[in-house]
Amino acid sequence: MSKKSVKLSVLAAIFISLVYLATDRVWPAIKYHAFPRPRPALLHELQHPSPTQNNLTVNLVVASTAEDDISWTDKLYSRIPNLTVLRYVSDSQTSGLHPPVAKGREALMYFTYLHDFYDHLPDISIFVHAEETPWHLEGTLLQNTSFALSQLDLMRVVVERRGYFNLRVTWRAACPAWIDTRKTFENWEKQEEPYMPQAWAANFDDPVPDILAGPCCSQFVVSRTAIQRRPREQYERSMKWLVETSWSDQIVGRVWEHMWPWLFKSEAKDCAPERESLCRMYSVCFEDDRQLEAYKELWEERERLKEKVSFLRASWAPRTATEARKKMDEVGDEIERQLSRAWEDGRASKAEAGSLR
Structure with a gap:
């Protein structure tokens, strides 16, 4: 094989490797961070001006x-x-x-x-x-x-x-x-x-x-x-x-x-x-301490998972990052479900008890 052929083969191998890295690792990481999964706007759903204020x-x-x-x-x-x-x-x-x-x-x-x-x-x-x-x-x-x-x-x-x-x-x-x-x-x-x-x-x-x-x-x-x-x-x-x-x-x-x-x-x-x-001042009312601790554990788990889906980690270990993203979405859904329930319980409790005023 001529030197020219060897050089072309090396360049082709490098090109194929770069394409593989770009499509299998870099692009999925970019896509996840640039276009994250749409989530309910919980922050805006719960916030409201209180007429009592x-x-x-x-x-x-x-x-x-x-x-x-x-x-x-x-x-x-x-x-x-x-x-x-x-x-x-x-x-x-x-x-x-x-x-x-x-x-x-x-x-x-x-x-x-x-x-x-x-x-x-x-x-x-x-x-x-x-x-x-x-x-x-x-x-x-x-x-x-x-x-x-x-x-x-x-x-x-x-x-x-x-x-x-x-x-x-x-x-x-x-x-x-x-x-x-x-x-x-x-x-x-x-x-x-x-x-x-x-x-x-x-x-x-x-x-x-x-x-x-x-x-x-x-x-x-x-x-x-x-x-x-x-x-x-x-x-x-x-x-x-x-x-x-x-x-x-x-x-x-x-x-x-x-x-x-x-x-x-x-x-x-x-x-x-x-x-x-939390309940008295923010109208976020968990049923008991066990329920509150369970929510806090979910939040901490999501924070740990965030590290596994960082751009660099996702580029280096895409499969691990994909699994972490899936788990983080599941945890995020449960966080939203539990917080929404605690907020609704707070609103109901305040309505039942009547106004302080």
Whole structure:
């Protein structure tokens, strides 16, 4: 065989191999990711403006950086009547709303709002991060802030005794005891523990509780009454401390995660049962704890399956990815079925019990 023939044979083999890879591996991966299976628009089916909230005024305080995209908040105007979105930008002093300095993570932005708007507060203030799908919102809320806020019963925040509600309801190991303020720099278990006594003393005159507990992660809703339960000087004091402290942003953010319940309702533990909070505040009502745990297991299984259908994994192992896609679709269908049932049960329960108003 001539050299020319050998060269042509090699080129032909390479071409055939590339065609095989493209059709058997790459194209299926592209097709799946570019044209996913249509699914019911569960997010939009469940969201609805509640007629019981029509008379409430609401400020959505968004802690952001200049590069964050918060366009997702636009959809909330049709779902939360009388809503005003206030975007604070930590790293832009030319922004309309910004903290005094670029530090303190969301805490300094929140306190800037609490101080500046103290005399002009709406009925309800909601404090969130800029991301629509943060990890710290649960699968029972579709891990989606706009969904959670659309489902949230704001009137309950107003009528309940303390007027404060953490948007995250899952606490798992965080209750009944999470932060031990007696820990020192020699024996701490959570990084922020040894900082808590000093942070507490800098922000409050109250004795430091031994134990702090509750869900993370500095996203919550609070009534005007709860905010004004503290004098404006309290918020000015915390602003000043955040500006002047030499602690890292990470530590500052972590210590404040555990102090919001005390600030607004003078409670060191915020440990309402998860299923009860979901039903009471979001109208997502699972029949019992077993049903809730089964749903959460499905959500976690879907998250694990997502890794197996990534573009690179699908290109390298198409058969495995195909099986994972099929399983993920089945799990997704069951998630939608169970969440829809929990939502319908919540609507029925609320209708049966009648209005709180």
